[in-house]
Amino acid sequence: MRRKATITAIGKYVPEKILSNFDLEKMVDTSDEWIRTRTGISERHIAAEGEASSDMASFAFQDLQRRFDIDPQEIDVIIVATITPDMFFPSTAALIQYNIGATNAWGFDISAACSGFVYAMIIAAQLVENGLYKKVLVAATDTMSTITDYTNRDTCVLFGDAASVVLVEPTENAEFGIIDYLAKMDGSGKDFLYMAGGGSRHPASHETIDKKMHYIYQEGKTVFKLAVSKMADVSIELLQRNSFTGADVGLFIPHQANKRIIDACVNRLKLKDGQVLINIDKYANTTAATIPLGIVDGYDQGRLKPGDLLLMSAFGGGFTWGSMLMRWSLLQ
Ligand code: UT7
Numbered sequence: 072m073r074r075k076a077t078i079t080a081i082g083k084y085v086p087e088k089i090l091s092n093f094d095l096e097k098m099v100d101t102s103d104e105w106i107r108t109r110t111g112i113s114e115r116h117i118a119a120e121g122e123a124s125s126d127m128a129s130f131a132f133q134d135l136q137r138r139f140d141i142d143p144q145e146i147d148v149i150i151v152a153t154i155t156p157d158m159f160f161p162s163t164a165a166l167i168q169y170n171i172g173a174t175n176a177w178g179f180d181i182s183a184a185c186s187g188f189v190y191a192m193i194i195a196a197q198l199v200e201n202g203l204y205k206k207v208l209v210a211a212t213d214t215m216s217t218i219t220d221y222t223n224r225d226t227c228v229l230f231g232d233a234a235s236v237v238l239v240e241p242t243e244n245a246e247f248g249i250i251d252y253l254a255k256m257d258g259s260g261k262d263f264l265y266m267a268g269g270g271s272r273h274p275a276s277h278e279t280i281d282k283k284m285h286y287i288y289q290e291g292k293t294v295f296k297l298a299v300s301k302m303a304d305v306s307i308e309l310l311q312r313n314s315f316t317g318a319d320v321g322l323f324i325p326h327q328a329n330k331r332i333i334d335a336c337v338n339r340l341k342l343k344d345g346q347v348l349i350n351i352d353k354y355a356n357t358t359a360a361t362i363p364l365g366i367v368d369g370y371d372q373g374r375l376k377p378g379d380l381l382l383m384s385a386f387g388g389g390f391t392w393g394s395m396l397m398r399w400s401l402l403q
Contacts (some may be wrong), residue, residue, distance in 0.1 A: 148178055150191045185326050206239075216232050274395055383396075
């Protein structure tokens with residue numbers, strides 16, 4: 072039988088500063104009513120001046136350590152999902168390794184935008200399932216405020232900053248842990264959701280700054296339609312190939328980009344309100360961090376009990392999308 076991996080510890084960090092819809096009303100031509108009804112967002116957290124993605128992830132790890140007694144020196148691998156690394160290199164994983172004192176770990180960053188957590192978890196599961204490593208830390212951290220144009224109402228209302236970490240370890244009990252996963256990608260999505268400036272295509276220059284190329288660009292309507300269909304399709308495919316239906320799901324934690332996208336997925340999966348976790352109202356879209364933030368919130372609210380079937384699903388830039396199914400194993 073396949074060795075199984077499971078989540079054995081979790082932690083989160085959200086910066087103190089809150090940017091509400093009412094604050095945004097004073098910055099761009101928008102309204103609390105428009106943002107709430109079109110997206111489900113009421114407020115988002117914004118990193119302090121100088122606070123970078125590695126800092127937020129390190130704070131999330133401190134939260135994990137407060138909750139679970141984990142020795143950082145036992146961590147074998149650190150995988151970081153982020154599109155807002157502190158810098159191109161060294162990797163955010165290296166910076167986190169140094170910050171938290173995980174001196175025996177190697178690691179790397181992966182760039183899969185909003186699907187980053189699902190992608191990173193698939194790699195973590197593989198590293199544990201094949202018996203190579205015992206403790207893999209997955210950190211999802213995005214400081215979206217650093218690539219958001221706060222004069223552009225199309226995007227500035229949508230994003231927030233946060234980090235969350237989970238520890239993946241082998242499980243002794245075959246009834247628990249990660250059951251299956253699916254990841255997908257369609258590079259034709261490159262034209263609809265991107266940040267063009269600063270890379271090797273358009274290295275940083277006065278021109279890239281003048282043209283605001285270091286900010287997120289999104290064609291919202293196109294992304295919206297695909298997010299609804301792909302997130303639901305991949306979730307249904309994963310459930311079906313494991314002989315489950317929506318009725319078997321204990322908790323669905325979808326990527327939180329827009330409450331209307333979540334509602335449409337919930338309808339396609341035929342889930343009831345009590346089966347889905349929605350926290351977009353207080354955090355907005357924190358890119359890679361949305362699903363693990365949802366895991367911590369669900370756990371803290373007593374909505375994740377050992378044996379519950381947890382379905383996670385995401386869609387984002389690339390386009391990338393994917394889903395993971397697990398039997399929750401962590402006691403409260
Ligand atoms: O996580 C990565 C994946 N990202 C997503 O999944 C996001 C997907 N897209 C979306 O969530 C939605 O498309 C948005 C929330 C971005 C936009 O919602 P929408 O219902 O698609 O609005 P729209 O772009 O069609 O705009 C409708 C109207 C427009 O005005 P007109 O042309 O009808 O007069 C916009 O100019 O709303 C206007 N508008 C706004 N009004 C007030 C756009 N943004 C705003 C705003 N405040 N912030």
